[in-house]
Amino acid sequence: xxxxILLTECTDDVGLIAKITNVCSLFHLNVxxxxxxxxxxxxxxxxxxVIEGDFSNDKTVKTFxxxxxxLLPQGANVRLADEHRRRLCVLVTKESHCLGELLMKTYxxxxxxxxVCVAGNHPDLGALAxxxxxxxxxxxxxxxxxxxxxxxxxxVIDSTNCxxxxxxxxxxxxxxxxxxxxxxxxxxNIHHSFLPAFIGxxxxxxxxxxxxxxxxxxAHFVTNNLDEGPIIEQDVIKVNxxxxxxxLAKAGHDVEQMxxxxxxxxxxxxxxxxxxxxxxxx
Numbered sequence: 001x002x003x004x005i006l007l008t009e010c011t012d013d014v015g016l017i018a019k020i021t022n023v024c025s026l027f028h029l030n031v032x033x034x035x036x037x038x039x040x041x042x043x044x045x046x047x048x049x050v051i052e053g054d055f056s057n058d059k060t061v062k063t064f065x066x067x068x069x070x071l072l073p074q075g076a077n078v079r080l081a082d083e084h085r086r087r088l089c090v091l092v093t094k095e096s097h098c099l100g101e102l103l104m105k106t107y108x109x110x111x112x113x114x115x116v117c118v119a120g121n122h123p124d125l126g127a128l129a130x131x132x133x134x135x136x137x138x139x140x141x142x143x144x145x146x147x148x149x150x151x152x153x154x155x156v157i158d159s160t161n162c163x164x165x166x167x168x169x170x171x172x173x174x175x176x177x178x179x180x181x182x183x184x185x186x187x188x189n190i191h192h193s194f195l196p197a198f199i200g201x202x203x204x205x206x207x208x209x210x211x212x213x214x215x216x217x218x219a220h221f222v223t224n225n226l227d228e229g230p231i232i233e234q235d236v237i238k239v240n241x242x243x244x245x246x247x248l249a250k251a252g253h254d255v256e257q258m259x260x261x262x263x264x265x266x267x268x269x270x271x272x273x274x275x276x277x278x279x280x281x282x
Contacts, residue, residue, distance in 0.1 A: 001052045003032075003083060005270045008068070010076035012038045012045040019071045020049065027064045029053035035282035039275060046273045046280045055080075081270045086113045088264075089162035091153070091170035092120040096128055098168035098190055101257040102264075103132045111261070112268050117160045119153060121172060141172075150178045164188060166264065167222065169256075176224045185274055187222035188232070188267065190260040192252050208245045215239050215248055217256040219263030221274065230279045232272055233263035 008020060017036060024031050033050040055061050061080065069078050088106070092099050099118065105111040118129040119137040126136040139153045157165055165182065167189040179187065193203035193216065216236035223229040237255050239248060266272050266281055273280040 001030075002055050003050065003052050004055055005081040005083075006047075006049040006051055006068070006078070007081060007270060007273075008045070008047040008049070008072070008076065008078050009273060010045050010078075011073040012043040013073050016045055016072065017047070020047065020068055023064065023068050023071065024049070024051055026067075027053070027060070029064075035271075037280050037282075039280075042276075044275065046275070048271060048282045055082075083112065086163040086268055087116045087161060088113050088164050088166055089117045089119065089157050089160045090115055090166045090168050091157075092118060092125050092168050093171040094122050094124045095169040095171075095253075096125055097253040098257045098260050099125055099128060101261055102166065102168060103128070103134065105261055107132055111265060113163075113264070116162055117156065119156050121149070121153075121170075146175065147177075150175055154178065154181055164264070164267065166260075168260065173226060174222065179222055179224050184223065185221055188260075188263060189220055189222050189227075189229070190256050190263075191218045191220065191227050192249070192256055193218060193227075202245075205245045208243070208248055211241065213239060215252050215255070217252065217259040219259050221279075223277075228277070230274050230277055232266060232279055232281065233259050235259050235262075 021031055029051040030053060031049055031051055034047065036045070036047040038045050065078055065080060069076055072078070090099060090102060102115060106113055106115050115134050117135050117137060118125065119139055121139055121141050123138050126138065129136040137156045139149060139156055141149045165187045167187065169190065214236045216234060218231055219233045220231045221229040235255050235258060237251060239251060243251065271282045
């Protein structure tokens with residue numbers, strides 16, 4: 001018995017769950033888990049169905065998908081995902097905590113993915129990547145324009161044939177051309193702030209100046225709007241008046257790496273639907 005995940009997105013309608021599960025039964029597929037959500041403001045329906053069965057015949061699988069689609073409202077998006085290990089390309093600058101956690105989680109098997117390349121605009125984290133036998137590519141900003149540096153970075157990323165690009169404290173603002181080169185949902189960023197508060201640079205200094213009592217981190221998909229893409233995961237920790245910007249940043253490192261790992265794990269498990277500038281996360 002193989003496991004697959006049936007992902008359905010369409011206009012909401014009466015009886016959708018029954019229609020989908022009946023087709024699963026018709027094709028002798030066992031439903032082991034199901035999560036669904038209907039968005040009230042735009043009547044969109046989302047469902048993640050874990051199914052078990054025989055998926056060895058490609059023609060039968062295609063007929064199954066076509067049958068599901070035929071029973072749903074027009075324009076339905078249906079796909080069948082498997083559990084293959086995904087390929088990650090990780091972009092970094094100088095901070096090591098998020099990269100280190102990613103390397104450990106993939107090395108131990110806690111994440112169903114392989115880091116196929118670490119690319120940085122500084123050489124500082126090359127030795128860390130190489131300790132895990134992951135190739136490191138330096139794409140420096142020195143002596144070249146931002147346009148040229150981004151062009152070289154895109155060439156590195158595309159050469160890896162990766163499924164996702166992870167910005168693990170990659171401290172560069174990406175141009176619309178860079179972001180537009182990839183489909184929405186391919187680039188994931190960790191922002192060291194509980195968005196939408198403290199967008200942009202030096203959020204811990206912004207937090208200190210406001211005297212906050214909570215700091216947090218946000219993992220989100222990247223769009224052309226700085227730090228405003230669909231949010232995947234967030235968390236916070238308590239702080240107090242004794243924290244200066246430096247100790248705030250140190251305290252924030254733990255929550256940053258935790259939030260990033262949780263977000264990537266949910267994406268790898270096909271638990272995240274992009275819904276406009278929001279997400280549905282099962």
